[in-house]
Amino acid sequence: MNIQIPDHISAIKRYQPGKTIPQLQEEFGWEKVAILWNNENTLGYSPKSKDAVVNAYDSINYYPDPISADLREKLSERIGRPTEQIVLGNGSESVLMLTIRALCSGDDEFLTSGGSFVIVYNWARINNVRCVSMPLTESYGFDLEAIKSRINRNTKIIYLANVNNPTGTMITKAELGDFMQNVPDHILVIVDEAYFEFSESLHKDFPNSLEMDYPNLLTLRTFSKAYGIAGVRLGYAVGNEKIIESITKTKLTFEPTALAQAAGLGALDDTDFLKKTIENNKEGLKYFTSELSRLDVQFVPSYGNFIMTVWKDQQEVDKVFNELMKKGVLVRPLAGSLEHCIRISVGRPEENEHFIHSLESI
Ligand SMILES: Cc1ncc(COP(=O)(O)O)c(C=O)c1O
Secondary structure (H helix, E strand, O other): OOOOOOHHHHOOOOOOOOOOHHHHHHHHOOOOOEEOOOOOOOOOOOHHHHHHHHHHHHHOOOOOOOOOHHHHHHHHHHHOOOHHHEEEEOHHHHHHHHHHHHHOOOOOEEEEEOOOOHHHHHHHHHOOOEEEEEOOOOOOOOOHHHHHHOOOOOEEEEEEEOOOOOOOOOOOHHHHHHHHHHOOOOOEEEEEOOOHHHHHHHOOOOOOHHHOOOOOEEEEEEOOOOOOOHHHOOEEEEOOHHHHHHHHHHOOOOOOOHHHHHHHHHHHHOHHHHHHHHHHHHHHHHHHHHHHHHOOOEEEOOOOOEEEEEOOOHHHHHHHHHHHHHOOEEOEEOOOOOOOEEEEEOOOHHHHHHHHHHHHHO
16 A cells, blocks of 8 residues: 555554453353443433434434534523534534644644543644643642643643543632633633533532633533433533634534434433432442542542542552453553553442442452
């Protein structure tokens, strides 16, 4: 094959999917399974979102509304920001990728922290943008001082995940306010709030970046976590009209799909399901923290729907991961970034107990 692949694409390591759950089930013959590796909503999804998707299927022969007018209108009412400040995409991952594509060129740099959401580094590199990562603090949080000190004339975007995945640490309202005051306004600060609905229920002072008035702040939110519709892919960004317009120009014409738009409309109607999800998460995190303390397992206090445990080294992590896998407990070892750590998502009570009992037996 004689076609030249650009160096910045050749250098990317492809996402390596593991075995599927049915393949693993066949291999291990589990009686019980706890799927706690992707921070998904294991309570399921809202029946209202399913009804909306089933209805929308009747029009599946037509292209979707390219501007998601109904969903943007409903979101606008919900979050108190005008529709012109909202753009939707195939998950917040897509909106993040589009933001980099829309804003960066030449020597522009993407500045963030190591030990954050693994996908962001790749999206910068795939778009041929230099990605600069500062180390996490000793307590596994974003080091905002270090990030500020690394700003240079090429810095175009700063990415903050609040809460951070996988560490579960939060940036407080005062810290975020202070950071925004000090970052030059020609740099876009992306605040990724994928876990916002959980975080605001877990800490009274959790910052809602949608209430902060900075033209260079872009908030990312998703329907994949608290709303339980990760499989249909729906996320959005909220920010200054000019930024949103540029992101809109770069998105696929008919992104997100008609089924995703319908699922989102249905999900927003179901406050009961959202409440149940948030309550289940609060209880699950409380259970994890008390049981992990009892078992003397080190962990980082979390404000998301997952918790990060800290082990001696990667060898110990591999052993715990493999033993849990044999018992049907699927968790996420953090090889490549925090190789001495394992992240566990909060599941249904019986899944959480299965994890703790399995860990205790190991
Ligand atoms: C911090 C963070 N941002 C974004 C996402 C991706 O969300 P989406 O499913 O909307 O692409 C995740 C998913 O795990 C995440 O942890």
